[in-house]
Amino acid sequence: MSEQRDGTAIGSFPRARADAGWMNDLRRERTAGPRTPHQQSLEAPAGNSTTAVHGGTYLDPTTRAVGTPIFQTSTFLLDETSYDAFHEGVTRDVPIYTRYGNPSQWSVQEKLALLEGAESALVTSSGMAAISTTVLALTNPGGHVITAYDVYGGTYNLMREDLHALGRDVSFVDAADPAAVAAAIRPETQMLFVEGLTNPLLKAPPLAELAALARQHDILLVVDNTFLSPACLRPIDLGAHLVVHSATKYLNGHSDLTAGVVAGPRKFVDRVWAQAMRLGGTLEPFSCFLLERGLKTLPLRMRAHHENASGIAAFLAGHPAIGRVHHPSLPDYPYPHLRESARGYGGVVSFEVAGGDAAALRVLQALRLPRVATSLGGVESLVSMPFNTSHSSLTQAQRTAVGIRPGLIRYSAGIEELADLVDDLDAALALLDEDPAPEATTDSPDDEARDGRQEETPCATA
Amino acid sequence: MRNGMNIAGVSEMVHEVQTQPHEAICRYGAVARWSEGRGIRAHNEPAVLGTVKSPRRYDLTVAPEQGPTRDDAPTAVRLALTALAACALTTFVGGGSARGVTLESLRLGVGAERVREGGRDRLTNLSYDLAVRADTGGVDIAEVVAGMETQSPNHRTVIDRQPLTLVLGDGAPEQAPEPAAPPAGSGEKVAAAVDWQYSVQFLATADDASAPLRVDQPKQLAGVDWGPNPQEYLLTALASCVLGRTVALSEAAGRPAGPWRFRAGGQVDIRGLFLIGPDPVVPVHRLVLEVTPPDGAPDGWQDLVREAVRTSPVAGLLMDDHLVKIDLDAAAVGHD
Ligand SMILES: Cc1ncc(COP(=O)(O)O)c(C=O)c1O
Numbered sequence: 001m002s003e004q005r006d007g008t009a010i011g012s013f014p015r016a017r018a019d020a021g022w023m024n025d026l027r028r029e030r031t032a033g034p035r036t037p038h039q040q041s042l043e044a045p046a047g048n049s050t051t052a053v054h055g056g057t058y059l060d061p062t063t064r065a066v067g068t069p070i071f072q073t074s075t076f077l078l079d080e081t082s083y084d085a086f087h088e089g090v091t092r093d094v095p096i097y098t099r100y101g102n103p104s105q106w107s108v109q110e111k112l113a114l115l116e117g118a119e120s121a122l123v124t125s126s127g128m129a130a131i132s133t134t135v136l137a138l139t140n141p142g143g144h145v146i147t148a149y150d151v152y153g154g155t156y157n158l159m160r161e162d163l164h165a166l167g168r169d170v171s172f173v174d175a176a177d178p179a180a181v182a183a184a185i186r187p188e189t190q191m192l193f194v195e196g197l198t199n200p201l202l203k204a205p206p207l208a209e210l211a212a213l214a215r216q217h218d219i220l221l222v223v224d225n226t227f228l229s230p231a232c233l234r235p236i237d238l239g240a241h242l243v244v245h246s247a248t249k250y251l252n253g254h255s256d257l258t259a260g261v262v263a264g265p266r267k268f269v270d271r272v273w274a275q276a277m278r279l280g281g282t283l284e285p286f287s288c289f290l291l292e293r294g295l296k297t298l299p300l301r302m303r304a305h306h307e308n309a310s311g312i313a314a315f316l317a318g319h320p321a322i323g324r325v326h327h328p329s330l331p332d333y334p335y336p337h338l339r340e341s342a343r344g345y346g347g348v349v350s351f352e353v354a355g356g357d358a359a360a361l362r363v364l365q366a367l368r369l370p371r372v373a374t375s376l377g378g379v380e381s382l383v384s385m386p387f388n389t390s391h392s393s394l395t396q397a398q399r400t401a402v403g404i405r406p407g408l409i410r411y412s413a414g415i416e417e418l419a420d421l422v423d424d425l426d427a428a429l430a431l432l433d434e435d436p437a438p439e440a441t442t443d444s445p446d447d448e449a450r451d452g453r454q455e456e457t458p459c460a461t462a
Numbered sequence: 463m464r465n466g467m468n469i470a471g472v473s474e475m476v477h478e479v480q481t482q483p484h485e486a487i488c489r490y491g492a493v494a495r496w497s498e499g500r501g502i503r504a505h506n507e508p509a510v511l512g513t514v515k516s517p518r519r520y521d522l523t524v525a526p527e528q529g530p531t532r533d534d535a536p537t538a539v540r541l542a543l544t545a546l547a548a549c550a551l552t553t554f555v556g557g558g559s560a561r562g563v564t565l566e567s568l569r570l571g572v573g574a575e576r577v578r579e580g581g582r583d584r585l586t587n588l589s590y591d592l593a594v595r596a597d598t599g600g601v602d603i604a605e606v607v608a609g610m611e612t613q614s615p616n617h618r619t620v621i622d623r624q625p626l627t628l629v630l631g632d633g634a635p636e637q638a639p640e641p642a643a644p645p646a647g648s649g650e651k652v653a654a655a656v657d658w659q660y661s662v663q664f665l666a667t668a669d670d671a672s673a674p675l676r677v678d679q680p681k682q683l684a685g686v687d688w689g690p691n692p693q694e695y696l697l698t699a700l701a702s703c704v705l706g707r708t709v710a711l712s713e714a715a716g717r718p719a720g721p722w723r724f725r726a727g728g729q730v731d732i733r734g735l736f737l738i739g740p741d742p743v744v745p746v747h748r749l750v751l752e753v754t755p756p757d758g759a760p761d762g763w764q765d766l767v768r769e770a771v772r773t774s775p776v777a778g779l780l781m782d783d784h785l786v787k788i789d790l791d792a793a794a795v796g797h798d
Contacts, residue, residue, distance in 0.1 A: 020560040024737040026473030089468035142519025188517040
């Protein structure tokens with residue numbers, strides 16, 4: 001059996017050296033990818049939906065399958081191309097070993113990079129793998145990271161429990177306040193890590209402003225875009241250097257996969273890749289297939305999520321049993337700049353049941369359609385309460401300080417019929433009238449809640 | 463990978479700075495402080511490499527040029543010689559690797575004569591002993607050495623003249639005084655040696671009792687953060703040397719020495735190292751020394767600092783031009 005492969009077809013890469021006389025004669029430049037010539041290229045800029053369907057797809061020349069095959073292998077036959085790749089140090093661009101790279105990863109990575117407007121992307125075994133690997137790869141011992149005190153709990157714990165042990169110092173600030181971010185900058189600050197839309201209160205930091213600040217101080221801006229996805233917001237267009245995701249959420253969209261992604265210039269993503277090779281958070285081929293398949297419907301799903309969450313927000317905003325509703329579509333939403341940069345707000349809507357946590361728990365029990373589960377971004381609606389899940393490690397006072405008040409429910413709207421979701425909510429809330437809740441909310445005004453927020457509030461577990 | 467260097471990575475950097483010249487500018491800084499009892503402590507400042515920052519958290523104790531050494535601390539002169547040798551070797555490894563030379567071992571001993579007289583203190587008669595063991599792949603090692611001589615930033619700083627700007631307290635930036643002419647006659651021999659380990663990592667030793675020093679580039683510049691880089695050692699040497707002399711002059715003048723702070727800054731355009739562009743700037747340039755005197759420093763402290771610069775062996779090494787005699791001992795290994 002022939003062990004020769006078409007070296008120009010797979011893993012072809014520009015050589016670094018052309019009889020170099022000195023370093024200036026080295027010829028390799030960074031290119032988008034990695035990719036194989038069998039991947040569908042979108043020459044003209046395509047719309048999001050077109051990119052989601054076609055971008056990066058591997059068109060198998062042998063079988064002419066219309067979808068990317070699953071390259072379910074951990075290793076690849078070695079040949080001259082592989083040996084050259086080792087020698088030149090370009091092992092990211094040649095299939096050698098799946099922890100280094102695999103065409104299943106490359107296909108989905110290219111789709112993700114195209115969707116985010118990035119040069120390159122890397123898929124990882126979870127959102128946390130993407131985040132931890134990115135932060136470690138792009139900072140050094142002695143460096144300083146600025147993040148938000150209300151970042152996702154897993155990220156918070158990484159920043160608070162691990163980074164200092166690895167020689168990085170971290171400041172926790174209100175990322176929606178550029179003055180607070182600016183005040184935290186030090187000479188050794190290397191990274192500003194924020195979420196495009198926060199959990200569960202949907203705060204939106206002014207990304208363009210933060211990007212300008214970061215660039216002025218030679219700081220990398222990394223945006224966790226999990227809650228919006230590139231179908232709604234492209235942080236790189238606003239000046240962010242890199243984007244990370246829990247692809248477990250909207251990107252995959254079916255609550256059946258754990259994965260992560262980092263996207264950005266190849267200069268930085270290559271370094272994250274090298275770090276990922278060492279730390280080991282690779283995404284295996286079958287998961288790549290699932291993620292690629294999920295991504296094909298991302299824009300379609302995001303429209304449905306957005307419409308459902310906005311519809312639910314509008315319904316709840318006028319409901320007597322409901323206190324505050326957090327959603328960007330509502331007139332009192334405190335971060336209106338998001339409306340200019342985003343093409344939708346995703347599927348999350350958070351709201352306070354007027355009767356407090358006990359009443360909210362009764363609503364959860366009464367709901368028929370959304371499943372009570374943590375996570376978000378799947379086609380099915382999910383509900384959960386921060387007080388007994390993501391933010392359970394906080395005291396009541398700490399929760400109030402970060403704006404999580406009694407009775408808060410996080411509703412991740414799926415893609416079901418809006419009318420069904422609203423009817424279901426309506427019926428569940430009506431039950432509260434029959435048996436009024438004993439507990440009352442503490443109704444602190446907005447300013448009070450904000451003043452009470454402290455730097456370094458111990459935040460949530462995952 | 464060749465010699466532990468990611469050739470493709472270096473190649474991509476070469477291409478990047480060709481198309482985005484601002485990414486080629488690397489700014490470094492070192493701060494030296496003196497205090498009663500602790501003597502001179504120096505640390506590096508965060509480096510800005512193009513548009514990326516690297517914190518560079520390294521500090522060390524610097525031994526006084528005269529009198530008892532502090533434990534195994536290096537002197538500023540030793541730091542300067544280490545910086546010179548390590549930069550030359552970094553350049554050699556980069557150029558040699560690009561040309562296909564596979565190294566087995568590489569060592570550069572740098573020697574000088576230190577002549578002191580009447581307050582003047584100068585390094586003269588500089589020489590390199592370069593020992594190369596390599597599979598040359600047919601490349602003439604002398605050509606790589608020639609590339610090292612023209613493209614090594616620290617080496618060029620020493621062989622060419624470089625201006626130094628002084629910022630004394632709140633004063634306006636001023637040109638540092640010309641270094642005092644070297645005294646005639648011969649002096650004490652000083653030496654340091656640097657051994658290549660892997661990629662751009664080096665271990666520097668000296669024939670005094672001081673501990674070995676690690677040299678490496680930031681991970682943003684193909685290193686692994688193993689130690690300060692050659693430019694950082696050079697700036698540490700400059701700040702520490704002038705600081706040490708200022709303290710000595712101050713004490714000699716019967717003025718109490720307080721907690722002085724000297725910051726040395728400089729930048730490298732890596733297009734010089736890479737040999738990109740019609741006339742790339744190779745040496746470390748925009749050399750600046752910013753001095754913060756102790757509270758209540760006596761009137762005229764500025765003159766003490768100027769005199770310290772004028773007579774500092776490290777400032778003289780950087781500001782004046784020098785000849786460096788190079789002895790090459792190259793032996794082929796492998797299948798040439
Ligand atoms: C905003 C955000 N970032 C990151 C993560 C972590 O992702 P994963 O669970 O895929 O590791 C999550 C998970 O909930 C999240 O909500």
